[in-house]
Each structure stands twice: as structure tokens, then as C-alpha cells.
Amino acid sequence: MAIEPAIQSATPGSFSGAALRADFPVFENLTRNGKRLVFLDAAASAPKPRAVIDAVADTYAHHYANVHRGIYELSEDATNRFEAARRKVAGFIGAPSDREIVFVRNATEAINLVAYSWGRANVKAGDLVVTTQLEHHANIVPWQQLTTEVGARLEYVAITDDGRLDPDDLRAKLAHGPKLVAVAQVSNALGTINPVAEITRLAHEAGALVLVDAAQSAPHMPVDVKQIGCDFLALSGHKMLGPSGIGALWARRELLEAMPPFQTGGSMIIRVTLEGAEWNEVPAKFEAGTPAIAEAVGLGAAIDYLNALGMDNVREHERFLFERAWQELGEIPGVRRLGPDDPEIHAGVISFVLDEIHPHDVATIFDHEGVAVRAGHHCAQPVMLRYDIPATTRASFYVYNDTDDVEALGGAIRAAQKLFGA
Numbered sequence: 557m558a559i560e561p562a563i564q565s566a567t568p569g570s571f572s573g574a575a576l577r578a579d580f581p582v583f584e585n586l587t588r589n590g591k592r593l594v595f596l597d598a599a600a601s602a603p604k605p606r607a608v609i610d611a612v613a614d615t616y617a618h619h620y621a622n623v624h625r626g627i628y629e630l631s632e633d634a635t636n637r638f639e640a641a642r643r644k645v646a647g648f649i650g651a652p653s654d655r656e657i658v659f660v661r662n663a664t665e666a667i668n669l670v671a672y673s674w675g676r677a678n679v680k681a682g683d684l685v686v687t688t689q690l691e692h693h694a695n696i697v698p699w700q701q702l703t704t705e706v707g708a709r710l711e712y713v714a715i716t717d718d719g720r721l722d723p724d725d726l727r728a729k730l731a732h733g734p735k736l737v738a739v740a741q742v743s744n745a746l747g748t749i750n751p752v753a754e755i756t757r758l759a760h761e762a763g764a765l766v767l768v769d770a771a772q773s774a775p776h777m778p779v780d781v782k783q784i785g786c787d788f789l790a791l792s793g794h795k796m797l798g799p800s801g802i803g804a805l806w807a808r809r810e811l812l813e814a815m816p817p818f819q820t821g822g823s824m825i826i827r828v829t830l831e832g833a834e835w836n837e838v839p840a841k842f843e844a845g846t847p848a849i850a851e852a853v854g855l856g857a858a859i860d861y862l863n864a865l866g867m868d869n870v871r872e873h874e875r876f877l878f879e880r881a882w883q884e885l886g887e888i889p890g891v892r893r894l895g896p897d898d899p900e901i902h903a904g905v906i907s908f909v910l911d912e913i914h915p916h917d918v919a920t921i922f923d924h925e926g927v928a929v930r931a932g933h934h935c936a937q938p939v940m941l942r943y944d945i946p947a948t949t950r951a952s953f954y955v956y957n958d959t960d961d962v963e964a965l966g967g968a969i970r971a972a973q974k975l976f977g978a
């Protein structure tokens with residue numbers, strides 16, 4: 557199925573976000589107040605273009621059977637489509653081999669897979685695991701569980717006032733010789749783009765392996781595991797225009813081969829006797845049970861869609877919107893923006909707080925204006941603790957956003973302030 561986004565000439569980049577909305581059926585909906593939907597919550601989960609919806613529906617309608625087992629045409633067809641999706645994921649992140657792509661449910665499961673399989677086999681009592689204060693809970697709690705269970709230590713790299721990882725603190729933590737450094741490429745709560753290639757280089761020098769949480773980066777910028785140099789990388793399909801229920805773990809092949817299985821059962825074995833079982837080759841060893849077949853195909857369609865736009869262009873588009881929005885919010889009194897000022901290291905995610913108005917009230921008033929944002933701790937409570945705030949309001953941009961959405965964001969903030977007399 558050919559994927560042709562509704563590309564039109566754009567202001568700064570190579571496409572117009574407003575024109576792309578035609579590809580996303582959800583934008584045909586009006587809000588309950590009869591307004592245009594201004595969707596600024598891609599960081600939670602992204603809307604789906606028709607190409608992805610059609611790919612999933614077409615798979616269920618005409619190409620669905622279980623994969624890797626049927627000796628009949630329909631099952632071979634389903635298997636081919638499922639494996640083609642794996643190759644697309646590998647290509648999208650520059651993986652040397654599609655055998656290094658393990659399909660999982662989401663980034664959370666990818667990180668848990670590493671924590672349970674690699675972690676339980678390699679992290680021993682007294683060892684150190686390093687993560688950071690700006691992580692999503694998905695990149696904190698699995699390491700807390702692991703280190704508690706085996707009697708290892710867990711340390712967190714501190715965040716600077718402007719939302720960057722503190723390089724001195726990183727060096728200090730690395731000096732203690734961690735086994736693993738687990739870090740997000742982009743913070744979902746602050747929008748910070750972390751220098752993961754540099755962090756990986758330093759971590760490797762210190763003898764650590766590196767897991768990169770790419771849940772917020774893979775959807776929005778070129779990501780290449782060879783360029784980063786990391787050992788594990790986790791992503792979620794639903795944040796990159798794909799279906800929910802499908803994500804991927806990439807890991808270097810020799811690591812996957814040495815790691816014990818995460819879950820066990822069908823598909824992940826080559827032989828089972830009453831005495832025991834022999835594991836299948838990677839990646840099947842880590843894919844126990846029937847996988848999310850149509851969802852994987854849908855993720856492949858999402859990758860086709862993003863590739864047709866060009867990930868450099870996607871990043872450029874969001875950088876432009878970020879700069880506009882950062883400036884717009886900076887000009888409104890009573891708005892405190894979090895995260896770095898520098899657009900080079902700030903993705904299209906803006907977390908902010910309004911003087912004297914709780915983020916939940918902000919989001920409710922925004923909703924009346926047709927503007928969908930996220931309010932809360934964004935599953936990053938340590939970030940909230942760091943800045944001594946209970947929550948933020950977060951606007952996150954994607955390919956279908958445009959400057960009209962930035963204006964709507966500014967308008968919604970002013971409306972909230974007016975209503976609260978702030």
C-alpha cells in the first residue's frame with residue numbers, strides 16, 4: 557500500500573502541519589463545543605493517520621492468520637507482513653540486523669525485558685545501576701525493582717535548574733563503575749534532548765552498558781543506534797503514529813543471544829520435552845506467545861508514513877513550532893516554562909505552570925477551548941519533586957500541528973488567566 561502523506565509546501569520545513577491533518581480522521585471531529593480539535597498531547601499517544609488505520613484493518617480483513625506456524629498461504633502471508641514490519645523498524649533506527657528487533661507491547665515492556673532478563677543475569681549484589689532524575693517511571697521502577705531484589709545500588713544523575721542532565725554529576729556517577737546506564741533520549745516531562753551518544757561514550761569508557769529510552773525521540777527525530785552506540789533501545793509504536801500494543805526493543809545481537817528468556821511458552825522454543833526446553837533463536841526467544849500481528853503491520857505503515865515525510869523534516873518542523881511556542885509563552889506574564897531554552901536540545905514538548913492556577917484547572921479550561929493537553933506529573937514524579945511542583949501542563953507537538961495550534965495554545969492560556977483573574 558503506497559503511503560503518500562498530504563505533503564504541501566511548508567513555511568520553514570518541507571511540509572505543512574495544517575495540510576497533514578487531512579491524513580488523520582480524528583481531525584474531522586469537532587470538540588463538544590463545536591471547535592476545531594487542537595491536539596497537543598502526542599507525547600502521551602499520537603493520533604493515527606488513515607494509512608495506519610487502513611493497514612491494520614486490511615491485515616485483519618484479508619491477511620490475518622497466526623504467524624510463524626501455519627503451512628498455508630494465509631499464514632505465510634501474515635508472517636511475511638509481520639517480518640516486513642520488523643525490517644522496517646530495524647531500518648528506522650539503523651539497526652544492523654532485523655534479528656536484533658524484539659517486538660514487545662511498548663517501551664515499558666522493552667525496559668522490563670532488559671531489567672528482568674539481562675538485569676537478573678548480570679547485576680549482582682553491590683553492583684551499581686545508574687539512571688537519571690528526568691526519567692519516565694518506566695525507566696525508574698524496573699531498575700528500583702531489580703536493584704532491590706539483587707541487593708544492588710541505584711543512583712540518579714541530577715538535573716540542572718534548566719532541565720539538563722548535570723554533566724559533572726554524570727561523571728561522578730560513572731566514576732563509581734556502574735554496570736548499566738539507563739537514560740531517556742528525550743524527557744517526556746521537560747522536553748530535554750539528552751546527548752545520548754556522548755553519554756554512551758562516557759558510560760562505555762566507565763565499563764557500563766547503555767539503555768536508551770527512545771519512547772519520546774524515535775517518533776520525532778532521526779534515531780540511529782549505530783550513531784548513538786548504545787546497547788539497548790526501547791520504543792513504543794503508539795507514540796509514533798502506530799497502533800497501541802506494539803513496541804520494540806533493539807539490543808546488540810550478542811547481548812540478546814546471551815540473555816535468558818523474559819517470558820516462556822510457545823514460539824520462543826525449538827524443542828520441549830518433559831524434562832526441559834531449548835530456546836529458539838533471537839528474536840523469537842523473546843517473543844513468547846502470539847504477537848500483536850496487525851499492530852506490527854500498522855507500526856510498519858507508521859514508519860512508512862514518517863519516512864515519506866523524512867525524520868529530519870519532522871524534527872525541523874517541531875523545532876520551528878517549539879521556537880514559536882516557547883517565545884509566545886515567554887511573552888505571557890505568569891507563565892513559567894520548564895526545560896532548556898536552547899531549541900537544539902529541546903524537543904517539541906513544553907511543560908509549563910501558570911501562577912495560581914492548578915494544571916488540572918488549566919487543562920479543563922483548555923478543553924473548553926478545544927485544546928487537548930496533558931496535565932499532571934507525566935509519570936515523572938521525580939521531575940516534579942526536583943522543581944517542587946505538584947504537576948505541570950504539557951503541550952506536545954507533532955507533524956499535524958502548525959502555527960495555528962501555537963496561537964490556540966497562547967489563546968487558551970490567556971482564557972485560563974482571564975477566568976481565574978490571574
Ligand SMILES: Cc1ncc(COP(=O)(O)O)c(C=O)c1O
Binds near residue numbers: 599600664694740744
Ligand atoms: C520517556 C518515556 N519513556 C517511556 C514511556 C512509556 O511508554 P509506554 O507507556 O508506551 O510503555 C513513556 C510514555 O509516556 C515516555 O514518555
